[in-house]
Amino acid sequence: MKTEQYNSVIMACHDRGTARGMYFIGRIQHRTDLGIHINNGKTEEISTGSLAGMGIQVFTEEGNMGFAASDQISVEVATTLFDKAAFLAEAGSGYQSETNREVYKLKPLQRRVEVPLKYPHDSMELGEIEERLRVLNQEIGAMDSRLSVRTVLRLTNEEWRIFRSDGTDVIFNTPRAFIFHSITAKSGEETATTYANISGSDLGILLEDEPQNRLKRRSQKAARLALNLLGAPKFPGGNYKLVIDYALAKGLAHEAFGHAAETDGIDSSILGENGKFRKGMIVSDQRLSIIDGPLEGDYAYQPISAIGTERQTVRIVDHGRLNTGLADIFSAHRAGVEPTGAERVESIFHLPIARMSNIRIEFDNPIPVDQAFETITAKDLYRMLTEAGLMVSGEKVLYLTGFQGGQVNPAFGDFVFNCSAIYELSEEPVLYKPAIFSGKILSVLQSVSAALGELQLDAMGTCGKMGQGVPSCGGSHYFLVIDQNPDVTIGGE
Amino acid sequence: MNLEIHEQLGELLRQSQKSNPRLKGWRFDLHRTDGVDIGVKNNQIGGPYSAPGYKQSISGEIYLVWDDSRYTAAKLEARVVEEFSEYLKLWERTAYHDPEGVGIYTPESLPKVELADNEAQTVIDRQVERPFELLSDGIDKLRKSGIRKVDARIKCFHDQRYLMNSDGFQLSYEQTPVDFYFIANDSYGKGYSEKKWPEAADIDRIIQETITVGKQLEQPCSTTFSGPITLILTPEMFETFMNQFVITNLYGSLVLNRQSRFTLDDFENHRPVIRDDLSLTINNLLPYRGSSYICTAEGVPGGKIALIDGGKLQSPILNLKYAKKAGLNPTPVPLGGSGFFITSREGFPQWEEMLKTIDRGLIIYSVLGMHTQDTTSGHFSLTADQCLYVEKGKIQGKTKAVINGDFIRALNHQESRLCKVAGEDNPGFVFIANAIST
Numbered sequence: 001m002k003t004e005q006y007n008s009v010i011m012a013c014h015d016r017g018t019a020r021g022m023y024f025i026g027r028i029q030h031r032t033d034l035g036i037h038i039n040n041g042k043t044e045e046i047s048t049g050s051l052a053g054m055g056i057q058v059f060t061e062e063g064n065m066g067f068a069a070s071d072q073i074s075v076e077v078a079t080t081l082f083d084k085a086a087f088l089a090e091a092g093s094g095y096q097s098e099t100n101r102e103v104y105k106l107k108p109l110q111r112r113v114e115v116p117l118k119y120p121h122d123s124m125e126l127g128e129i130e131e132r133l134r135v136l137n138q139e140i141g142a143m144d145s146r147l148s149v150r151t152v153l154r155l156t157n158e159e160w161r162i163f164r165s166d167g168t169d170v171i172f173n174t175p176r177a178f179i180f181h182s183i184t185a186k187s188g189e190e191t192a193t194t195y196a197n198i199s200g201s202d203l204g205i206l207l208e209d210e211p212q213n214r215l216k217r218r219s220q221k222a223a224r225l226a227l228n229l230l231g232a233p234k235f236p237g238g239n240y241k242l243v244i245d246y247a248l249a250k251g252l253a254h255e256a257f258g259h260a261a262e263t264d265g266i267d268s269s270i271l272g273e274n275g276k277f278r279k280g281m282i283v284s285d286q287r288l289s290i291i292d293g294p295l296e297g298d299y300a301y302q303p304i305s306a307i308g309t310e311r312q313t314v315r316i317v318d319h320g321r322l323n324t325g326l327a328d329i330f331s332a333h334r335a336g337v338e339p340t341g342a343e344r345v346e347s348i349f350h351l352p353i354a355r356m357s358n359i360r361i362e363f364d365n366p367i368p369v370d371q372a373f374e375t376i377t378a379k380d381l382y383r384m385l386t387e388a389g390l391m392v393s394g395e396k397v398l399y400l401t402g403f404q405g406g407q408v409n410p411a412f413g414d415f416v417f418n419c420s421a422i423y424e425l426s427e428e429p430v431l432y433k434p435a436i437f438s439g440k441i442l443s444v445l446q447s448v449s450a451a452l453g454e455l456q457l458d459a460m461g462t463c464g465k466m467g468q469g470v471p472s473c474g475g476s477h478y479f480l481v482i483d484q485n486p487d488v489t490i491g492g493e
Numbered sequence: 494m495n496l497e498i499h500e501q502l503g504e505l506l507r508q509s510q511k512s513n514p515r516l517k518g519w520r521f522d523l524h525r526t527d528g529v530d531i532g533v534k535n536n537q538i539g540g541p542y543s544a545p546g547y548k549q550s551i552s553g554e555i556y557l558v559w560d561d562s563r564y565t566a567a568k569l570e571a572r573v574v575e576e577f578s579e580y581l582k583l584w585e586r587t588a589y590h591d592p593e594g595v596g597i598y599t600p601e602s603l604p605k606v607e608l609a610d611n612e613a614q615t616v617i618d619r620q621v622e623r624p625f626e627l628l629s630d631g632i633d634k635l636r637k638s639g640i641r642k643v644d645a646r647i648k649c650f651h652d653q654r655y656l657m658n659s660d661g662f663q664l665s666y667e668q669t670p671v672d673f674y675f676i677a678n679d680s681y682g683k684g685y686s687e688k689k690w691p692e693a694a695d696i697d698r699i700i701q702e703t704i705t706v707g708k709q710l711e712q713p714c715s716t717t718f719s720g721p722i723t724l725i726l727t728p729e730m731f732e733t734f735m736n737q738f739v740i741t742n743l744y745g746s747l748v749l750n751r752q753s754r755f756t757l758d759d760f761e762n763h764r765p766v767i768r769d770d771l772s773l774t775i776n777n778l779l780p781y782r783g784s785s786y787i788c789t790a791e792g793v794p795g796g797k798i799a800l801i802d803g804g805k806l807q808s809p810i811l812n813l814k815y816a817k818k819a820g821l822n823p824t825p826v827p828l829g830g831s832g833f834f835i836t837s838r839e840g841f842p843q844w845e846e847m848l849k850t851i852d853r854g855l856i857i858y859s860v861l862g863m864h865t866q867d868t869t870s871g872h873f874s875l876t877a878d879q880c881l882y883v884e885k886g887k888i889q890g891k892t893k894a895v896i897n898g899d900f901i902r903a904l905n906h907q908e909s910r911l912c913k914v915a916g917e918d919n920p921g922f923v924f925i926a927n928a929i930s931t
Contacts, residue, residue, distance in 0.1 A: 049568030097539030418865030
C-alpha cells in the first residue's frame with residue numbers, strides 16, 4: 001500500500017515526540033477520486049482529484065492539545081508540523097484550554113487491513129465506463145420526455161496510516177463507489193425531483209448484473225414517482241400512523257438515535273444525564289435493536305478508527321434498552337461507557353470526532369416478504385399490511401418512501417428527515433407531495449410496532465457533522481410500521 | 494516548500510504544449526493557504542474536538558483543452574510539480590469529449606477589490622494569541638450574561654491565489670479570510686465572515702446579539718397553534734430560503750438541462766417570477782467581503798449584476814460553458830452561499846417597528862431539514878426548532894413548529910413584507926404560511 005513508504009516520517013515524529021516529551025497521534029492519508037457526470041445523455045465532466053498529506057495531534061503531559069496538518073509528507077514537514085502543533089498546545093494552556101489525558105490509556109496496535117477489490121477502479125477502460133453510464137442515464141430519460149436526468153459515478157480509493165507515540169502503527173484502506181441518479185420531472189410550472197442510487201466498494205456496482213439490475217429497478221421506480229408527483233396534492237399536516245421504507249428507517253436510526261448516542265456530545269445530548277450516557281433506559285419495544293458497525297464492502301466501511309483503534313460493532317439499543325454509546329476515546333470515560341473506536345475524520349485536515357458507520361434498525365420476527373424491495377408498490381404494501389393484520393380497511397395509514405436527507409439537534413431531541421413522496425394507503429393508494437417527518441428522539445422509537453421484510457442495509461449518504469463530510473450507510477427491514485404518536489409529526493398543507 | 498510552484502507549473506504546461514500537439518490550451522487556479530483554526534466546546538477553548546490547529550495546503554483546479562473537443566478537469570495538489578509527468582498522463586487519459594465544451598478565456602479587464610488585510614496576516618504570522626483572546630473574551634461576556642453553554646470557532650487564513658492560462662493571462666493576489674462564530678446554549682449562533690480581521694465593534698455586535706437571542710430562546714412559551722400564521726425570517730434565514738428556492742434555480746447548468754424551476758425562455762422573455770418591487774443582485778466587488786473575488790477559476794471577472802430586476806428574470810448565473818450554450822455572456826457567480834442582495838424599490842421599516850405590527854407570528858432563527866427540500870418546487874416543509882412566538886407585537890417566548898408553505902408564492906404575495914435589520918446586508922422577510930406547534 002502507498003502509505004507503507006513513510007517509515008522515516010513516522011520515525012521523525014517519534015524523535016520529535018521524545019525530544020519534546022509529548023504524546024502524539026499521526027495520520028497519513030492517500031486518496032484519489034474519479035467522478036463522471038452525465039447530464040441528459042451527455043458527458044458534463046470527468047474529474048479527477050488526489051490528496052496526500054499528514055496531520056499530527058499532540059498532547060502535553062497535562063493533556064493540552066494542538067494540531068497541525070499539511071498536504072505534503074516529508075521528514076521536514078513532519079518536524080515542522082509537530083513543532084507547530086506543540087506550540088499551539090502550549091499556547092492554549094495559557095487560556096485554560098480543555099485538557100484530556102485519555103489517550104495515555106490506549107494500548108498499542110499493529111494491524112494492516114487491505115480490502116481486496118474484485119473490480120479495481122481501473123479494471124475497465126474509462127471510455128467504456130463513461131459509455132455504460134451514458135446508457136444508464138439515457139434509459140431513464142427515454143421513459144418520458146418530461147424527465148431530465150443527472151447521473152454521477154464516483155470512485156474513491158483511500159488509504160490511511162495511523163501511528164502513535166505508544167508504537168501503534170496501522171494501515172487500512174476504505175475504497176468506495178456509488179452511482180447516483182437525480183431525476184427531475186417538469187411540466188409547465190410543476191417540477192418534482194427524486195433520486196436513485198447504488199453503492200459499494202468498487203466498480204462492481206457498474207459491472208455486475210445484480211447491482212445493475214437493482215439500480216435499474218430503483219431508477220425506473222424513482223422516475224415513475226417523479227412523474228406521478230407532478231400535480232400531486234399536499235397532505236394535511238398532523239400525526240398519523242406511518243409506514244417507512246428502509247432508507248427512511250436508516251434516516252430514523254441515524255438522525256434520531258445515532259447522533260444522540262455519539263458520546264462526544266453527551267454533555268448536551270438528550271441521551272445523556274449529568275454528562276453520563278443513560279444506559280438502561282427503555283426507549284422502544286423490546287423487539288427493536290439499533291446497531292452500528294462496519295460492514296466489509298459497504299460504502300461507509302471503516303475497520304480502524306482515526307486514532308488507530310479497532311472499530312467495534314455496537315448495539316446502541318439492545319432489545320428496547322439503551323445499551324451503549326458510539327464512544328470515542330476522549331469522551332467515553334466521562335460518559336460512563338467503554339470506547340468503541342468510533343473516531344472518524346473527513347481528511348488529514350480534520351480532528352477525529354465520534355461518528356456512525358453503517359447503522360441499522362433490527363426488529364425481531366419481521367413479517368416475511370417474498371418480493372424484491374424495488375418491485376413493491378404502495379398497493380402491494382397495503383395488501384401485505386392488511387394480510388398481516390397491521391392495518392384494517394379504512395384506517396388512515398401513510399406510507400413514506402424515498403430518503404431525501406435529515407438533520408438533528410441532539411441537545412433538544414428534535415430530528416427531521418424528508419421523503420420523496422407520501423401515499424395514503426388503501427386498495428387504490430393516493431399519492432401526495434413529500435413532507436417533513438419530525439419527531440422527538442425519546443418517543444419515536446416507542447411507536448415502532450412492526451417490521452416487514454429482510455434487512456436491506458445499503459441506504460447511502462454523507463453525514464456532515466461539525467462540517468466534516470464522511471460516508472454513512474445503513475437501513476432496516478424493507479418497511480417499519482410506526483403507530484400514531486403526538487410527538488411524530490408530518491408536515492403538510 | 495517551493496515558493497514558485499505556480500511558475501514551475503506554468504512552465505511545465507508551456508513545455509508540454511510545445512511537445513504535445515494534442516494539448517491546445519490550459520488554465521489553472523492555484524491556492525497556497527495557511528492559517529489557524531481554534532474552537533470552543535462547552536465553554537472551554539481547545540480540547541479534543543476543537544484543539545488549536547495550524548493548516549497549510551496547496552490546492553486548486555486545472556483545465557486542459559485537447560484536440561477533438563476533449564477536455565480535462567482535475568483538482569491540483571501539492572505534488573503536482575514533482576509528479577507532473579504522471580499527472581499529465583492521467584489528465585490526458587481522463588480527458589472527456591464534449592462538443593459543447595469551451596476553450597480558454599482571458600478577461601479584457603479585471604476589477605480592483607480589496608481582499609487582503611495586513612492585520613489578519615500579522616495574526617497568522619506572529620500574533621496567534623489574538624484569536625485565543627477573541628474567543629476567551631467572548632466566552633467571558635457570554636457566560637457573565639447568563640449563557641450556560643458557549644461553543645465557538647475562529648479561523649484566520651492567508652490565501653495566495655495564482656491564475657494562469659495558455660494565452661498569457663496571469664493573476665496573483667492575496668486574500669485573508671477570517672471567520673468566527675459564537676453559539677449560545679446550542680440554540681442560537683451568530684457569525685462573522687470577512688476577508689479582514691474584525692473591528693472591536695464587529696466582535697461586540699456579534700456577541701451582544703448572541704446573548705440577546707440566546708437568552709430569549711431560554712424562555713419557553715406554552716402556546717399551541719395550527720394553521721396560518723405569520724413567519725418572520727431573520728436576514729440569515731431569508732438568505733437560506735433564497736439560496737434554496739431561488740438562487741439554485743438561476744444556475745445556467747440547471748436551467749439549460751431542464752432541472753430548474755425556470756427555462757431559458759423565461760429569462761429571454763423577462764418573465765415575472767417575484768413581486769415587481771423586488772430585485773436580486775450579485776455583487777462580488779465589495780471590499781473585504783467573504784463573497785468578494787477578482788475573478789472565477791475560469792477567469793470571468795467578479796462584478797455586479799441583476800439576476801432579477803423589478804420581479805422579472807434578467808439573467809441566469811452562467812459559467813463559460815453554459816454562457817456559450819445560452820448565447821449569453823458569462824456572469825459573476827455567488828460565492829459560498831452569499832454575495833447576493835435583495836432590494837425593494839418600496840421603503841420598508843426597521844425590524845423592531847415591523848415586530849410591533851405582528852398580531853400572531855413566529856420569528857424563525859433555525860430550521861432543520863432545509864437541505865432535504867426540493868429546490869425546484871418552492872414548497873417547503875421544515876421543522877423550525879428555534880423560534881420565538883410573537884403576539885400583539887411582543888415576544889412571548891420560545892416555541893417549536895413544523896412550518897409549511899410555498900416560498901415563491903410568498904415572494905409574490907402583496908402582503909409579504911421586508912424589514913431592515915441593522916448591520917445586515919439583506920432584510921428580514923415576513924409572510925404567511927402554515928405552522929403546527931410541536
